[in-house]
Amino acid sequence: MTELLTDNQVAEALQHLPEWTQSGVKLTRTVEFGNFPQAIQAVNRIAEIAESENHHPDMDIRWRTVTFYCTTHSKGGITANDTSLAQEIDNVVEQLRP
């Protein structure tokens, strides 16, 4: 079972996730895409990944700007599932907005 990360473990993970910050019990990143369709394409790709892994980000979509939040709701904090999902989100963003 994936357990909550310690503060040090989160800090260590964020060294490899430079676009992300910790906001309380969540990791968060805001991305401005080229246009609305591209933002939705990213959201759809991430949705597929999340569904396959049964771990889902919270996503706030405002025109072409999407804010992603990764937290493990069942644990009330950040786990390795969240740091892993954050990396997957970075990979999708990189593919769509190199």
Ligand SMILES: C[C@H](O)[C@H](O)[C@H]1CNC2=NC(N)=NC(=O)C2=N1
């Ligand atoms: C039963 C539970 O809803 C599932 O195991 C998954 C679904 N996706 C999830 N996603 C996230 N971010 N946190 C969860 O606790 C979570 N639980």
